[in-house]
Amino acid sequence: LVVVLVIVGIFIAARLGNRAGHRLLRKVTRLNPSEEVLGEKLVTIVVWTTAFLMGVDLLGIDLTALAVFSGAFGLAIGFGLQKTFGNLIAGIILLMDRSIKPGDVIAVTDMAGNETFGQIRKIGVRAVSIITRDEKEYLIPNENLMINQVENWSYSSRRVRVQIPVGISYNSDIVKAEELMLEAARGAKRVLATPPPTAWLSDYGESWLLFTIHCWIVDPEDGVGNVKSEVLKRLWVLFKANGIEVPFPQRDLNLRDNAQFERLIAALERR
Numbered sequence: 001l002v003v004v005l006v007i008v009g010i011f012i013a014a015r016l017g018n019r020a021g022h023r024l025l026r027k028v029t030r031l032n033p034s035e036e037v038l039g040e041k042l043v044t045i046v047v048w049t050t051a052f053l054m055g056v057d058l059l060g061i062d063l064t065a066l067a068v069f070s071g072a073f074g075l076a077i078g079f080g081l082q083k084t085f086g087n088l089i090a091g092i093i094l095l096m097d098r099s100i101k102p103g104d105v106i107a108v109t110d111m112a113g114n115e116t117f118g119q120i121r122k123i124g125v126r127a128v129s130i131i132t133r134d135e136k137e138y139l140i141p142n143e144n145l146m147i148n149q150v151e152n153w154s155y156s157s158r159r160v161r162v163q164i165p166v167g168i169s170y171n172s173d174i175v176k177a178e179e180l181m182l183e184a185a186r187g188a189k190r191v192l193a194t195p196p197p198t199a200w201l202s203d204y205g206e207s208w209l210l211f212t213i214h215c216w217i218v219d220p221e222d223g224v225g226n227v228k229s230e231v232l233k234r235l236w237v238l239f240k241a242n243g244i245e246v247p248f249p250q251r252d253l254n255l256r257d258n259a260q261f262e263r264l265i266a267a268l269e270r271r
Contacts, residue, residue, distance in 0.1 A: 014051035018044055100150070108145065169244075192216040197216075
């Protein structure tokens with residue numbers, strides 16, 4: 001009965017101490033989100049380690065008598081929890097160097113080349129929670145963020161440049177078309193006025209002149225596809241009103257001169 005009461009008491013005290021430590025950290029307004037998460041992890045480790053040692057002391061357990069057993073047991077636990085401890089240490093390192101923090105918009109590319117794009121919701125003991133634009137939540141192990149390529153859209157600045165390709169006909173007035181592209185970009189709600197949007201002639205295509213509109217946003221967590229859609233829809237209306245043509249693909253067909261082709265020509269002439 002005493003053992004059960006001590007274990008329950010230590011568990012409750014550790015939970016209360018952990019919550020109190022987290023509340024105290026949240027009151028310190030000078031901490032940024034990365035430092036706050038790191039502090040909470042360290043408080044949790046210290047509280048539960050202290051609770052374990054207090055429980056051992058109150059129960060009067062002699063750990064030296066269990067040295068051989070505890071050594072073998074610890075070795076087995078070490079192998080079994082190798083990935084868990086690796087992810088724990090990786091999470092602490094990520095928070096210490098401030099490479100990622102809750103709220104950042106990142107793209108993670110794994111070893112197979114698959115990319116996961118979304119906003120960091122939480123950095124846990126084992127994994128980082130990332131929410132995509134379609135509300136899917138991915139749990140990516142902390143170690144993966146250490147060894148794989150990570151593209152952080154809000155690491156040093158939240159400004160992100162969006163590139164929107166646009167093709168126009170070779171017969172179009174490129175000066176007027178460029179003015180309309182800039183007008184469409186400036187009219188989008190999320191596009192920043194500073195730096196201003198720009199339009200560059202990128203390439204001579206098979207059937208069109210290829211331009212690229214460059215515009216800046218400051219809220220990448222809201223996605224970039226909707227910005228491109230708004231700019232292109234505005235540009236479509238402006239092109240229609242000003243006679244700028246968006247061309248269709250053009251192909252030159254060479255017909256072989258054979259007996260079947262000659263019969264076809266003769267039949268057309270008779271009609």
